[in-house]
Amino acid sequence: MGEQAPAIELKGISKAFGPVQANKDISIRVMPGTIHGIIGENGAGKSTLMSILYGFYKADKGEIFISGQKTEIPDSQAAIAAGIGMVFQHFKLVENFTVLENIILGAEDGGLLTPSLAKARKTLLELEHEYGLNVDPDAVIEELGVGMQQRVEILKALYRQADILILDEPTGVLTPAEADQLFRILDRLRQEGKTIILITHKLREIMEATDTVSVMRRGEMTATVKTSETSPAELAELMVGRKVLLRVDKTPAKPGNVVLDVKGLRVVDDKGVERIKGIDLQVRAGEIVGIAGVAGNGQSELLEVLGGYADATGEIRVNGQPLELSGKLADGRTRRARGIAHVPEDRQREGLIMDFSAWENTAFGYHRDPGYQSGVLLNNAAIRTDTEEKMNRFDVRPPNPALAAKNFSGGNQQKIVLAREIERNPDLLLVGQPTRGVDIGAIEFIHQQIVALRDKGKAVLLVSVELEEILALADRVAVMFDGHIMGERLSAETDEKELGLLMAGVTA
Template sequence: MTNFAIELNGISKSFGPVQANKDIDLAVETGTIHGIVGENGAGKSTLMSILYGFYVPDEGSINVFGEPLEFNSSQKAIEAGIGMVHQHFMLGEPFSVLENIILGAEGSFLLGGAMSKARETLLQLSERYGLSVDPDAIVGTLPVGVQQRVEILKALYRGAKVLILDEPTGVLTPQEADALFDILRSLKEQGTTILLITHKLHEIMNVTDSVSVIRRGEMVGHRKTEQTSPEELAELMVGRKVLLEVDKAPAQPKDVALSVQGLNYTDERGIQRLSNVNFDVRAGEILGVAGVSGNGQAFLLEVLSGMHAPSSGRITVNGAPLAKTPDLVRHQSIGHVPEDRQHMGLVTAFPAWESGILGFQASALYCNQGAMKTGLIKEAMGDLMEKFDVRPPNPLLATAKFSGGNQQKIVLAREIDKAPDVLLVGQPTRGVDIGAIEFIHRQIIAMRDAGTAILLVSVELEEVLSLSDRVVAMFDGFCSPDRVTAETDERSLGLLMAGEFERTTSEGMAA
């Protein structure tokens, strides 16, 4: 017996001509928290999928607690004591916590026995690890942080001694993330081994004992967390030095360019998505919108870009009321970098030159009497792609073939190139790698300095804090009063994100 919970020896995996994992060695000590960082597409997910039995590696072997693991069977991985908490929870929302826990482990066709056994075990687990959850609560009604706890309990119930968490904090407020880290530490104390996959370096520094860095399918470094620094890890991930701080001059705000007063939006199913939202954005400043994903930010952007009509309220752009369709809104000089580039910002099946004119396909710039100026567009796109450092700068390549960061650069290039008066930006760096994040941040700051009013929506608190001049938080469709970014911090913004501000409806009623 070694004291390693997991040992990967020379794992390689290719998909056709692409090598996703190349000769990967990894040893995780029992009872530690081990972080794995790497850029998107570096091969983290492939590696974890191999460990969890979804893929069979071409070469290499895996030992779990000294025993060789049979590949290609999640059942075998579970039996060996591996549990996985996915980024997107695998929970049946209408089911109770207990029902979710026994799902797939019912034992017999009668539920009664499993339920009472599970209730007992759940109680023990909750006590032992300090994971308090009401077993009869309906999962769909629980806050996200608690749902995640249910996922962890589910894995522990199946006897997991090694827990893999895939980007676990993406959906949490800073307070919820802290609570999660407390849980992880207490799990560690009880002897559980934890593999934490993340791209947030401060989480690695905060909670892990050791960390491994993957770059382009290869392990490029193993470090003891206390002996490394975020700068070193970033450099290992990218392969060169990276500037983590955003460098910017103080804003020079001018007139109000975008004004939102008493905005309400109720969707077609009758659910109120935005409640009495008020803010102004001035030319030459960035207003950040912080908040946990799903608190109305997406609807805010879609209303402001003309994709949904507001139910009530007043939106003005340079003093004029907001137009009613995305087409007309664009003519009002509003640019929109949508939250979801894959499903909204781009047509991934189009070649880059066609995606690069989405929204402007009918403008005289690219179109003459309905016929598109194909040659001119391709040439212009080629130049633009060079300018925004899109790789490869090939306008004929299908949009889907570009990596996330480069797709985002195509969207940004398209919107920024038109030099709009107002720029709506949603999650500018979601799924984008550190190297590209730096570039995108610089572009946004440059836009601000050129006098554009920018509304920046992001779930990455660090990003909001480092880019914005003023910041608001959204909670349950309400928008907090603004704070000057320089005078606030992650803690107090976290409270706003959790809804700790006075929420009034348009009628002046407290909600």
């Protein structure tokens, strides 16, 4: 294959959204007839890259070559014309149409439907036969299972003569059995000469299905390797980064009483999937415990339960007193009253109301506290003054309490959240992804604040997908995989390699 032109070649692709660099100088070559995996955490820039390839975004810099030809892809029509087909994570099917009707939607010949359908039926049956994709053309979409619907999406792309298929997190909605079937289909497609790009954050899928794999991290392509020459542990390490750039000055922890005591915690999400499968965890006063793991292994659910907005079973004690895990008293307000502060993982969806001003956001969650509330009124003047002080102490720029949250940079947004939570002087601070999308300057400041709270004898539970950050910040590390805690290590006595293995679900 050496002399062959790559099916897709990207050269120096860069894309920025405001101050956030989503893709930085990305180059990649995918040979025809191979399955190429792109792996990375949420927010690493995978979806942005694929959106550029499919014509949803325009790259700021860089070139795209399809089969050796330089190609401009201004919109998805151009992408389809260039032979690129995309299977989205959330299917784009008309639920009450039949398979056949969905397949021709947007690719009809002429104004009359009947000849189009007849022609499509013939082509579809040929395609199904060629690739071993059995779907009843007359079945109505809503009556099909998710795995079948995904096949329809793949057939849709093939019907439009796609030679390159991009699948974005295709197994996110599938059962393990359906996922295995999907991989068999992909294998067949590869044998027939199609090129496939598989985007996922699941290591297992990469190892099972791909020929080559590229790892993305913080908008950069950190490595491209042959799948047969790598291991899950190495990939996990590459995903979360191994270069120790971060140094946090801190003295050894002096752990005191147990503040947070979790026993046999189980969480089932609203789809009935068990996300946390019975974990035990303790956090003491004066220590930072980090939860490491590839995203989606139960860390988010743990924070949600502790923060009071997901139901759970089991037992959680804070300072010896049990917390309500379901019902009316399992809410954020009660948790705050119990001395738990929470910097959520997704500050733009949860931690802040983006349209609200900085001062309104400073009251968020604490708006019923005596200092902020007087009778039915909100004490706007007091909140404003308080916000001004907090903004000064946390060096939020610009220090304008009336500015809407969406107009601050990521780092300053995070400082607004952090100031709100830390200045409450909580017994237990929950922090999720404290430096995601935050510029380097603010990272250091945010880390210092978290350590300072620890040094005041408070307990901190840190969830981060950045291994580097966990190792720099945490005194003790617990690794989560598939809803279990795989092991606990003192961060002074472990390294990326050991944690990487645990994160991949490998126990020694």
